[in-house]
Amino acid sequence: MFLKNCWYVAAWDYELIDGKLLARTILNEPVLLYRGDSGEVIALNDRCPHRGALLSQGRREGDSVRCMYHGIKYDQTGRCVQIPGQDMIPPRLRVRKYPLVESAHLIWIWMGDPARADRSLIPEYAPLHDPKWKGLPAYLHYDANYLLIVDNLSDFAHLAFVHTNTLGGSEEYAFVTKPVVIEKLERGFRVERWHMNSESPPYHKKVIRDKDTKVDRRNHVTMLIPGIFYMETAFTPAGQGGEKGNLQNAREYRNCQYMTPETESTTHFFWAYLNNYEGEDSTISRSLLDSLIEGFMEDKAIIEQQQKTLDADAGFQMLGILADAPLAHFRRVLEKLIQAEQSTAAAPAAAAKETSLA
Amino acid sequence: MFLKNCWYVAAWDYELIDGKLLARTILNEPVLLYRGDSGEVIALNDRCPHRGALLSQGRREGDSVRCMYHGIKYDQTGRCVQIPGQDMIPPRLRVRKYPLVESAHLIWIWMGDPARADRSLIPEYAPLHDPKWKGLPAYLHYDANYLLIVDNLSDFAHLAFVHTNTLGGSEEYAFVTKPVVIEKLERGFRVERWHMNSESPPYHKKVIRDKDTKVDRRNHVTMLIPGIFYMETAFTPAGQGGEKGNLQNAREYRNCQYMTPETESTTHFFWAYLNNYEGEDSTISRSLLDSLIEGFMEDKAIIEQQQKTLDADAGFQMLGILADAPLAHFRRVLEKLIQAEQSTAAAPAAAAKETSLA
């Protein structure tokens, strides 16, 4: 069961280059994504309603797409506009179109009631809009439910054990640091954690000159419904008062991660890890991309194994520890939103408001 | 749910060369096929009733077969004739034997009530019996329900889009031609379609000298329960009156295709594409075989994807267009026959008639 009436990331814009027909299952629905000749990015249900052939294996024609089984053509609204050999087009022969918004290289999709697709509900990430933050967008596929990835990102103690030699830096991190802030939000949570007077972690050491100076390390995480992770990271010279706001000579990062359910047990994972200091030297972005992939592969091994464990024994009950307060809150909030949505969906459709996307 | 009381093609005779034990699942039942020393072709259930070992992994002994787990031997009627180390043979230790008919290189099997297996019900194809029609028999396996292949063959508009560069020849075919005859049969349908003054399609061009002369192209299809496709094709010089029966200088083909369900989602597909003009030049048959395989692989990609789409969403509803009248009729007739058979099967077995195969 997924929350339908919210925005999910469907793709990075670079995935739709050159008019490509991209097939991507989202919330169990097969979706076709493409950029038409007009420049508009379009999302249609990926099945030709005639015999179920995939439109993504069809042919784009301008902003339209033609099914290459019997040649039936649909325009960018999903309306059938041609049936070879037949003049009359039955109006019910149409493909579902999904609301889309393109913003800061991300393609956002709304899988629920189109009438409720309000662009202002997109949780935009300012650094993606700001040219001073540089980095390379990336995509990974997980064979695991998206909430297991949300869980993973909710407790940074895992940096110490899963990522000791990549993103973490030491097992000490789990023992000597704790969140200084845990704030429950209406649609998520916020966690702030400092590691004072520590060594720089390996991924950061790779991209800085001064590898030996101790640092005060700050990670400030915001997690939002349905599975959106934003993090500010700063490394300030140890003892100069980074925790009081003195960011002189700091090295800073901005990180966004988007978890979009493909199915109940698989996930599309989009991310970018941005820095504001590389200038023209894109080797830094490229090194950070590699480091993050290396770290995410460590997560992936554990998270996909968790999914297998749950698949093998549906009765397995996880037991919380104190550090699980944020993820427990997140799951509780999400569960309530889904329940509310389900009971609304069961109510008369007349209640649907005419708030269009504009 | 399959129609049981009808003939299905189980194999081409060449598949049973040299006494080979051929294991083939038909209508979800594991079947062993082999030619005994007497020359008779035999079909037995492929499981030893003792411990379920496969007889097809056993040893043929004359017309009999021995299970190579504990050495139990069954004759060509399925009767157990030897249990090593045991004198008394329990009569219930027998293997089900299926009625078979070998005719024109095809092995036909009857999966239903043996008492109703009437040889005269086989929908024979005259060209297979006539030495002037030459061609190479062939087999393909589909990961799709057999009715999706029947559907495919029911609307030749797909030639235009799926087979543009192989069997079709142009997208125009779908726009400018229509069936001139659609006849609903008691057990199938008949469709005739002409493409006047057209280029020869690529598969035909490959085997003729005069590649540039325009032709009037006729396809005349007969589809029969449970999934039997016969087609007459003629290419006559354009404008000479092929449609009125003037076949002078025509090039003609005869094509049979047999769809036999393996399971609900897989199919055995047998076919031959025959010509009457190659004389001693079998390169023509070989070229046509390659062309047809090339075309069928194009179908297979689409049809197997349809199966995946239906597997992923059992609720997906296909919407018909005008060209679907034949396939809709076929599915309706088949559904009625299956329902009638099911309700008869539920009735007292005493009703079974003693019409044997002879």
Added chain:
Amino acid sequence: MFLKNCWYVAAWDYELIDGKLLARTILNEPVLLYRGDSGEVIALNDRCPHRGALLSQGRREGDSVRCMYHGIKYDQTGRCVQIPGQDMIPPRLRVRKYPLVESAHLIWIWMGDPARADRSLIPEYAPLHDPKWKGLPAYLHYDANYLLIVDNLSDFAHLAFVHTNTLGGSEEYAFVTKPVVIEKLERGFRVERWHMNSESPPYHKKVIRDKDTKVDRRNHVTMLIPGIFYMETAFTPAGQGGEKGNLQNAREYRNCQYMTPETESTTHFFWAYLNNYEGEDSTISRSLLDSLIEGFMEDKAIIEQQQKTLDADAGFQMLGILADAPLAHFRRVLEKLIQAEQSTAAAPAAAAKETSLA
């Protein structure tokens, strides 16, 4: 449904060399096996109760193990002893520990009620404890239910057909020999079978000098609940009275095989094939190991195909022959024990006795 309150073989000791964390599913439960620094062999449920990560992908620390997701540590009793960043340890955060016994290189596990794990219930095999019997322990994995392997070992007629050229020697074996003893035991059965004046079978010929002398071959099998096979084999010179106990110049073997369910359709298979005559010449053990693997692979092909046949048609009914009396008795006894255990399990837990392992 498995019998839980009995000992199963979980591993050979050589599998736990060098502190290795061995993950092995037993009776559908994921189990972690390892030898701690103290020398004790420990079996814990393999899932960290916190988030379900595998402890077998964690790190052994002395006799304890640390989950390498968030660093939570469990001691050899399954008790949580450390949560990084949290002082109070909730008592319910503990891992199930399974009773284990190490004996004669075998690791025995008790998957049922620990209070009933009585070491004296282990069906020990004397030759494994006796240094004059030499051989190499081995392991195979079967994609089949363990009872299909028990069945296989219950009727030696299969030697004639499955193992003609390896362990059997001739098809004659099935026709001219019969069990001279079939004894039903309270928890199994005993079968004795002689093949008088026969050729030595291939596996035995490979390891003896005098390959041509006829032998009287004795196989004496004991099968015990839940799936434990012990066999005494003797080859005596033909006609000297081996059947009356004259073992002069005999070549003898002792064979143990342990079938432990992994899941309903997969099995762990442990075995050793021992001889008492190789002296310092371990080439004999090595040849026998290879011969047995060769023979077991022949069984595996048939048995795994049986499993596929049963998976494909749950309604398939096996029909017994006379030689199936032992396996039918075994399955009946086992079924009764499982039913008794299930009805006890349904009764008040207060009935559990405090008989601990010591």
